[in-house]
Amino acid sequence: MKFKTFAAFVGPSVFMMLLFIAAPLVSVFIQSFQVTQPVLEQVEVETCTPGFLTQTCTTEIKTVPVLGEDGKTITETRWVGLESYRNVLQMDKFWEAVGNGSWNDIMQIDFWRALRFTLSFTLLTLPLVIGVGLAIALAVNNAARTIRGPVIFVSLLPFIITPVIGSLSIYWLFVGDGILTAMMERWTGTNISMFAQAWTIELLMYFYRVWHVAPFAFVIFYAGLQTVNMDTLESAVIDGASRWERLRHVIVPHLMPLIVFIALIHLMDCYRVFEEIVGFRSQAHVISLQWLTYDFMTPDDAGNRAISRASASAMLTMIGIVFLLVLPLRRTWRDHKGSAH
Amino acid sequence: MFLKRIALAGAVSLMGSAAFAACSYENEVPVKSLSAGFEAWKAVTDAMAECGNFQAELDQEFRTKQPAAFEANPSLYQIGGVSNGTITPLLNAGTIRPLDDLVEKYGQNLTPNQLIRINGQIMAIAMMVNTQHLMYRSDVLADLGIEVPTTWDEVYAAADQIKEAGVVDYPLGATMKSGWNLAQEFVNMYPGFGGTFFNDDNTTAVNSEAGMAALETMKKALDYTDPEVLVSDSTYVQQQFQQGKIAMANLWASRAGAMNDEAESQVVGKIAMSAAPRATADGAPATTLWWDGIVIASNISDEEADAAFRLAMEGLDTEMVASANDAAIWLVNGYQPTEIAKGAIETATAVPAPPAYPSTTQMGLLHTALGNELPAFLTGERDAEATLVAIDEAYTTSAKEAGVLK
Numbered sequence: 001m002k003f004k005t006f007a008a009f010v011g012p013s014v015f016m017m018l019l020f021i022a023a024p025l026v027s028v029f030i031q032s033f034q035v036t037q038p039v040l041e042q043v044e045v046e047t048c049t050p051g052f053l054t055q056t057c058t059t060e061i062k063t064v065p066v067l068g069e070d071g072k073t074i075t076e077t078r079w080v081g082l083e084s085y086r087n088v089l090q091m092d093k094f095w096e097a098v099g100n101g102s103w104n105d106i107m108q109i110d111f112w113r114a115l116r117f118t119l120s121f122t123l124l125t126l127p128l129v130i131g132v133g134l135a136i137a138l139a140v141n142n143a144a145r146t147i148r149g150p151v152i153f154v155s156l157l158p159f160i161i162t163p164v165i166g167s168l169s170i171y172w173l174f175v176g177d178g179i180l181t182a183m184m185e186r187w188t189g190t191n192i193s194m195f196a197q198a199w200t201i202e203l204l205m206y207f208y209r210v211w212h213v214a215p216f217a218f219v220i221f222y223a224g225l226q227t228v229n230m231d232t233l234e235s236a237v238i239d240g241a242s243r244w245e246r247l248r249h250v251i252v253p254h255l256m257p258l259i260v261f262i263a264l265i266h267l268m269d270c271y272r273v274f275e276e277i278v279g280f281r282s283q284a285h286v287i288s289l290q291w292l293t294y295d296f297m298t299p300d301d302a303g304n305r306a307i308s309r310a311s312a313s314a315m316l317t318m319i320g321i322v323f324l325l326v327l328p329l330r331r332t333w334r335d336h337k338g339s340a341h
Numbered sequence: 342m343f344l345k346r347i348a349l350a351g352a353v354s355l356m357g358s359a360a361f362a363a364c365s366y367e368n369e370v371p372v373k374s375l376s377a378g379f380e381a382w383k384a385v386t387d388a389m390a391e392c393g394n395f396q397a398e399l400d401q402e403f404r405t406k407q408p409a410a411f412e413a414n415p416s417l418y419q420i421g422g423v424s425n426g427t428i429t430p431l432l433n434a435g436t437i438r439p440l441d442d443l444v445e446k447y448g449q450n451l452t453p454n455q456l457i458r459i460n461g462q463i464m465a466i467a468m469m470v471n472t473q474h475l476m477y478r479s480d481v482l483a484d485l486g487i488e489v490p491t492t493w494d495e496v497y498a499a500a501d502q503i504k505e506a507g508v509v510d511y512p513l514g515a516t517m518k519s520g521w522n523l524a525q526e527f528v529n530m531y532p533g534f535g536g537t538f539f540n541d542d543n544t545t546a547v548n549s550e551a552g553m554a555a556l557e558t559m560k561k562a563l564d565y566t567d568p569e570v571l572v573s574d575s576t577y578v579q580q581q582f583q584q585g586k587i588a589m590a591n592l593w594a595s596r597a598g599a600m601n602d603e604a605e606s607q608v609v610g611k612i613a614m615s616a617a618p619r620a621t622a623d624g625a626p627a628t629t630l631w632w633d634g635i636v637i638a639s640n641i642s643d644e645e646a647d648a649a650f651r652l653a654m655e656g657l658d659t660e661m662v663a664s665a666n667d668a669a670i671w672l673v674n675g676y677q678p679t680e681i682a683k684g685a686i687e688t689a690t691a692v693p694a695p696p697a698y699p700s701t702t703q704m705g706l707l708h709t710a711l712g713n714e715l716p717a718f719l720t721g722e723r724d725a726e727a728t729l730v731a732i733d734e735a736y737t738t739s740a741k742e743a744g745v746l747k
Contacts, residue, residue, distance in 0.1 A: 037744030302705025303430025
């Protein structure tokens with residue numbers, strides 16, 4: 001292909017990627033080293049509040065932002081170096097807790113609490129998603145041709161549900177008087193509160209994520225299974241290989257690139273876990289890194305938002321994803337180079 | 342049953358059309374509003390819509406949208422529905438206009454009590470007061486011979502008796518959803534013990550004896566509530582009441598009307614209201630006073646502001662109150678307090694009176710810090726003392742970032 005044609009094809013997407021991915025990333029990177037504050041002044045303000053019958057007026061000193069000529073708040077931006085990162089990571093408290101050998105103390109620091117959950121969530125659901133996806137794919141592949149269509153359709157359903165809606169449904173099914181909780185309570189005769197302690201909430205989150213993502217893995221694996229070399233399989237059968245041995249030595253090696261691909265996508269997706277936290281209202285017990293960033297970003301009633309800490313926390317999340325992806329990416333790279341020879 | 346429903350629907354649609362005829366003029370200028378989504382706002386915006394050319398957005402997330410929407414030029418909405426908690430960012434950014442001349446022109450029916458003056462200028466028109474009050478199952482308390490509790494100690498004593506009798510699933514309900522709701526519970530309880538939120542230098546004063554007392558009192562509630570109380574917000578508690586699951590709760594006055602809504606409540610006529618419980622025997626009710634009302638954007642033409650304000654006055658008139666009397670504790674002329682307003686009025690007129698919610702930049706930061714740090718105390722991962730220290734530290738960090746503290 002001529003370079004000109006190539007550039008004309010790729011140019012627009014490169015431009016879009018620069019505009020919508022690279023530029024915001026650079027801006028967040030810069031903002032994580034800056035703090036933008038309004039210029040504040042202290043003024044005496046008399047405020048009147050209605051009671052039921054009469055008003056009460058109070059005069060107090062309030063800290064309010066100064067408005068400029070154009071009617072906008074005057075702000076000033078300072079470089080603060082790594083301060084926002086320090087505020088998010090709280091290393092001094094972390095080391096103190098490590099010094100005391102107190103896991104509980106470490107878990108009181110928001111970032112480390114969020115990191116703990118995000119990592120265990122990502123790493124625990126990964127093998128489950130791959131395993132369940134592969135199992136469904138094998139089952140469908142061995143099913144009779146006539147029922148394959150409906151089975152594929154039904155097993156894909158969880159994947160097309162919007163994540164927020166899906167997690168809300170799980171919440172409603174299992175909350176105090178939800179249908180499933182009521183049913184379990186009838187069976188066991190005890191009062192069950194799935195959302196009253198951290199471990200049950202986490203269990204439900206793992207369950208939900210695997211249920212939601214396994215169909216994706218299934219579709220990919222199912223497509224992969226159609227390309228397995230039949231001759232190799234048949235000769236394996238003739239050699240007396242059992243079902244398990246055929247799976248281990250023929251099918252899985254054949255699907256390996258797909259497994260790595262799904263692992264990559266899953267790691268990236270899972271590290272950004274967010275919907276479950278909001279849907280399950282689990283903030284009291286479990287938070288994730290993405291939720292932490294969101295919490296910094298959300299303005300409070302007075303309109304304050306912690307943009308600098310949000311930027312720092314977003315950058316840290318990205319660094320985390322890069323760390324997680326290095327291993328599988330290196331493998332893909334080696335395979336890629338290997339196949340070139 | 343079916344006939345009754347049809348008759349009811351007919352009656353409602355008749356009421357609608359009768360009210361439509363009621364708007365005294367036709368609105369020519371397109372006006373939009375953004376407000377919270379509870380019953381009272383629905384009544385007010387419905388009344389405004391009768392004049393035509395009006396579009397209302399009722400959204401419980403209004404607080405996060407409003408500052409940016411009003412900062413746009415021209416502003417995306419002409420009318421904003423605010424409370425004393427959410428007016429601060431608008432005031433700070435100067436995106437709402439003084440209303441003195443408009444009040445003079447169209448505000449003949451307003452009472453002085455409704456005019457929210459900041460430094461003498463009218464910046465908002467209040468339409469209702471809101472506060473928390475004790476709602477209780479009058480039948481349950483009467484059956485067990487329990488006096489209506491007036492302090493938190495009495496509430497817990499009563500809860501003990503109700504728990505023993507086992508007449509409801511849980512004696513108490515509480516709006517302790519982690520985040521804003523839970524923080525509000527502390528903001529209610531803490532001044533009840535005589536605590537002040539800030540020192541003169543803008544540092545927080547919650548790490549105090551009053552803070553300890555507030556935390557301990559809040560924690561006692563967990564013995565009597567649903568174990569999942571850390572996910573329960575106002576709507577959840579309201580439903581627990583309606584389904585007969587709880588017997589008492591200190592809940593928003595704006596939720597009282599729903600108790601007698603026959604379409605969704607199984608306890609119609611069984612819920613009574615009294616003043617919010619006191620933290621100490623001779624203190625104020627442990628709650629804060631709120632008002633809800635309207636503001637007009639500054640980034641719009643004077644003509645639009647004129648039309649918007651006139652429309653708002655039409656929405657806040659006596660007729661609207663007559664048709665939605667029980668939707669709120671109205672400040673509007675013509676409001677007839679009924680049985681369900683008793684608790685809120687007792688709370689607001691108590692001596693000493695509860696404080697108004699102290700809406701400032703610092704309070705916003707502290708509210709967030711409280712909402713994030715309190716859950717660990719209630720789940721038992723951290724003791725009261727460490728929690729207060731954590732709140733102090735979280736507030737200090739964000740106050741420094743916001744420039745409130747040096």
